[in-house]
Amino acid sequence: MRPILAKLSRDVPAMLGLAIVVVVLLVAIFGPLLAPFPEDAAASHLTRRLRPPSADYLFGTDNLGRDIFSRVILGARGALAIALTVVLVAMLIGVPLGLLAGFRRGWLSETIMRVTDVVLAIPQLVLALALAQLMSPSLETAMLALSLTYWPFFTRIVYAETRRLSASLFVDALRGVGASTGRIVFLHILPNALSPVIVRATIGLGFTILVAAVLGFLGMGATPPAPDWGLTIAESRTYLPKAWWYATFPGLAILFTVMGFNLLGDGLRDLVDPRIRRSR
Amino acid sequence: MLRFVLRRCALVVPSLLGLLVVTFLLIHAVPSDPAVAMAGDAATPEQIERLRKQYGLDRPIWEQFAVYIENVARLDFGESAFSRRPVALDIAQRLPATLELTFCALALSVLLGVPLGVVAALNHNAWPDYLLRIFSVLGIALAAFWVAIMLQLLFSMQLGWLPLRGDLASTMARPDPVTGFLVIDSLIAGRWDAFVDAVRHLALPAVTLSLGGLATIVRFTRAGVVDTLQQDFVFYERAMGYRWLRLVWIFVLRNSVTATVTQIGLLFGGLIAGGVVVESIFDWPGIGSYTVQAILTGDRQVMLAVTLLVGTVYAAVNILVDVLHGLLDPRLMERG
Numbered sequence: 249m250r251p252i253l254a255k256l257s258r259d260v261p262a263m264l265g266l267a268i269v270v271v272v273l274l275v276a277i278f279g280p281l282l283a284p285f286p287e288d289a290a291a292s293h294l295t296r297r298l299r300p301p302s303a304d305y306l307f308g309t310d311n312l313g314r315d316i317f318s319r320v321i322l323g324a325r326g327a328l329a330i331a332l333t334v335v336l337v338a339m340l341i342g343v344p345l346g347l348l349a350g351f352r353r354g355w356l357s358e359t360i361m362r363v364t365d366v367v368l369a370i371p372q373l374v375l376a377l378a379l380a381q382l383m384s385p386s387l388e389t390a391m392l393a394l395s396l397t398y399w400p401f402f403t404r405i406v407y408a409e410t411r412r413l414s415a416s417l418f419v420d421a422l423r424g425v426g427a428s429t430g431r432i433v434f435l436h437i438l439p440n441a442l443s444p445v446i447v448r449a450t451i452g453l454g455f456t457i458l459v460a461a462v463l464g465f466l467g468m469g470a471t472p473p474a475p476d477w478g479l480t481i482a483e484s485r486t487y488l489p490k491a492w493w494y495a496t497f498p499g500l501a502i503l504f505t506v507m508g509f510n511l512l513g514d515g516l517r518d519l520v521d522p523r524i525r526r527s528r
Numbered sequence: 529m530l531r532f533v534l535r536r537c538a539l540v541v542p543s544l545l546g547l548l549v550v551t552f553l554l555i556h557a558v559p560s561d562p563a564v565a566m567a568g569d570a571a572t573p574e575q576i577e578r579l580r581k582q583y584g585l586d587r588p589i590w591e592q593f594a595v596y597i598e599n600v601a602r603l604d605f606g607e608s609a610f611s612r613r614p615v616a617l618d619i620a621q622r623l624p625a626t627l628e629l630t631f632c633a634l635a636l637s638v639l640l641g642v643p644l645g646v647v648a649a650l651n652h653n654a655w656p657d658y659l660l661r662i663f664s665v666l667g668i669a670l671a672a673f674w675v676a677i678m679l680q681l682l683f684s685m686q687l688g689w690l691p692l693r694g695d696l697a698s699t700m701a702r703p704d705p706v707t708g709f710l711v712i713d714s715l716i717a718g719r720w721d722a723f724v725d726a727v728r729h730l731a732l733p734a735v736t737l738s739l740g741g742l743a744t745i746v747r748f749t750r751a752g753v754v755d756t757l758q759q760d761f762v763f764y765e766r767a768m769g770y771r772w773l774r775l776v777w778i779f780v781l782r783n784s785v786t787a788t789v790t791q792i793g794l795l796f797g798g799l800i801a802g803g804v805v806v807e808s809i810f811d812w813p814g815i816g817s818y819t820v821q822a823i824l825t826g827d828r829q830v831m832l833a834v835t836l837l838v839g840t841v842y843a844a845v846n847i848l849v850d851v852l853h854g855l856l857d858p859r860l861m862e863r864g
Contacts, residue, residue: 261665366546371801371838377823378831379554396554458671462805465673466820481674488677489685499674506669 252519262515268508276324283318290473298491308493311483312473316494319475320501326476327505330391330469331456335449337395342402343438343445349403350410351433361407364400372397373459380468390469394456405448409441447517454509461502477502533851540843547839548600548832552593555828600836606829610821615833618818624708625695626807626814630799632734637741638792644742645749645788646781652754660746667743672802676736676809683732693811695729696722733810737803741795748791752784759783786853793849797842 256262280286293313301308307316349360379393413419414437422432463469464478472479477498484494571579580586587595599606605615648660684692695710696702703710703717711730714722756762757780765775800815807816815834822830 261661362546363550366543366550369543369547369839369842370551370835371797371842373801373804374819374823374831374835374838375551375554377804377820378835381823382555382826382828454669458669461671462673466805466824478671478673481677485677489681492681492686495674495677495681499671499678502671502674503666503669506671507665510669511665 256515256519259515259518261511262518265508265511265513265515268504269512272324272328272505272508275321276328279322279325283315283321285315285318286322288314288318289322289475298487298494300491301493307497308491310480310491310494311487316480316497319480320477320497323475323477323480323498323501324505326387326470326474327457327460327502330387330394330460331453333391334394334398334456334460335452337391338398338452339402339445339449341395342399343406345399346403346406347410347433347438347441350407351414351429351437360403364403364407367397367400368404370397373462376459377463377466377468380463385468387470390460390463394459394463398452398456401448401452402445405444406441409444410437413437413440443520447513447520450509450516451513454506454513457502457506457509529851529854532854533847536847536850540840540847544836544839544843545597548597548836549593551832551835552596553589555831556589556592596832605833605836608822608830609827610825610830615829618830619815619833619837622814622818625710625812626800626803626816628709628711629730629733629737629807629812629814630796630803632730633737633799633803634741634792634796636734636738637745637795640738641742641745642749642781642785642788645746646753646776648746648750649753649757650776652757657750660750664743664747664750667739667746670739672736672740673805673809675739676733676806679732679736680809690731691725691729693809695726695813697725697729700725733806733812736806736810737799740802741792741799744791744795745788748788749785752787753780756780756784782856786857789849789852789856793845796845797838800838800841 256266275282285291291314293309296305296309296313297311299305299309299313305315305317307320310316310319345360345364349357349364376390376393376397379396380390383389383393410433414432419432419436422436427436460469461476461478461481464476465482467479467482470476470479472483480498481495484491484498487494585592596606603616605619607613608615608618611618644660648657651657680692683690691697700722703714703719703722706713706716710726711723714720714726753776762775762780765779766772803812803814804816804819806812807814808820811817815837819830819834821827822834
């Protein structure tokens with residue numbers, strides 16, 4: 249474990265990513281304590297509408313006089329909660345299916361993998377939007393729709409790893425000494441297949457934040473007055489070009505967060521699979 | 529080569545069928561009554577009942593699916609509940625605008641991305657490389673809908689250089705449709721003013737849509753060229769006094785772009801799906817804004833048709849990518 253961490257700490261972009269992720273996590277956890285106007289999640293102050301950025305209101309105020317800096321901070325929790333839930337649910341569906349398809353041979357394995365291929369070929373954004381809308385738009389349905397379109401990535405990875413590992417010598421040896429299938433799969437194959445899953449999950453978190461922002465932007469995710477980043481950008485469109493700050497800062501928050509997860513994910517991938525290093 | 533292409537095409541049919549099954553099931557598993565959605569708010573129960581009969585919605589789901597497949601085989605995708613016109617007609621009318629936008633975005637990404645990737649690789653671990661790496665990290669993390677709004681804000685609203693939305697000024701007479709591509713049609717008609725206006729309308733959405741792809745292409749080209757530059761043949765040719773730039777831009781590049789070509793293929797499908805939001809922000813009269821409208825009104829026929837369309841494009845592009853790989857590296861073809 250220690251040499252791995254030492255290697256990661258020499259990777260400047262990955263460390264930057266890690267720092268960003270930690271900052272975003274802290275902001276998500278302690279948001280209400282950090283925000284200068286925590287009540288602005290829902291309150292409105294019509295006397296200070298659409299003020300440009302200043303020392304009091306770092307990112308300006310919106311059409312209801314709410315401090316955008318506070319709302320960007322308060323929005324981190326929602327964005328991370330959506331991303332974590334989606335990726336977790338997708339893992340809970342995808343990983344067992346991958347294990348099953350990888351360890352068992354025959355029609356079951358074939359069926360699982362064909363369905364996985366098909367779901368991967370469906371335009372993810374379109375399907376997620378369609379499902380979210382048909383199931384009556386709300387945050388929960390948006391998350392469910394995203395999970396239902398993201399699991400195949402995990403199935404693919406776990407399937408490939410399981411196939412590789414179950415053909416390896418140590419599994420034969422385990423069988424030889426009489427280990428049960430359950431023991432081999434859960435105690436030996438699963439932990440070995442986990443690192444690529446973690447890499448995928450890290451990149452998936454960034455990706456899900458982006459897609460969830462699109463859902464919020466189209467009004468299919470969070471509902472007002474939630475300080476959701478995508479929703480805020482949608483609300484700001486009426487007040488452009490005058491209130492440029494209204495649309496700009498929530499977008500920068502998305503960019504910052506997604507970039508953090510992507511950089512960290514790339515760094516982790518380089519560790520797990522040095523063959524596809526992006527630089528040497 | 530022909531056998532290879534034919535075999536790949538034959539394999540596409542079952543996977544598209546599978547795609548339809550999954551989408552159909554997912555969309556129909558959702559508890560909402562399409563007949564009610566189709567009939568609108570003012571409909572009487574009798575009207576809803578009649579619609580349900582007319583579209584076979586009172587039959588079991590597998591029967592509905594069989595009917596749907598039969599219709600799709602005849603290229604009949606049903607009627608849009610929103611526009612009250614055949615979905616196939618709507619799509620045919622809107623497809624050229626989407627293709628025009630997608631091709632422009634893809635052309636921008638490739639024509640800028642490949643040279644920039646090579647430049648980054650040649651300056652490996654020097655400032656142009658760092659700059660391009662920062663750019664490619666940012667490009668992938670950008671939310672396209674936000675970029676669209678920022679570009680509108682800057683270039684249309686503040687500076688007033690480019691139009692805000694649409695594909696042609698409303699005061700401008702449309703050139704006769706020949707290809708359906710506005711830029712080409714206006715040239716065919718000899719309408720210079722329409723051509724300039726069409727390009728000006730195309731600029732912002734195309735740039736927005738190209739950014740993600742540009743970042744990906746820079747990244748993969750760079751990685752490929754960095755790898756190839758370390759191969760023995762490069763050292764040999766250099767030692768033999770071969771012109772460096774010619775060596776890089778022809779032989780090294782050809783040996784480096786396999787992964788890039790794969791990415792371009794993946795991008796094309798992504799661009800059509802990603803165009804959904806960008807099109808609706810710029811009011812671009814293509815498939816994307818049509819899809820957003822269909823989703824917001826719960827128009828199932830359109831959702832199914834669009835999913836199938838994107839799936840087909842995806843499959844077709846993947847076959848094309850395999851053929852390109854074969855042309856770039858004949859060794860791959862032998863392995864099948």
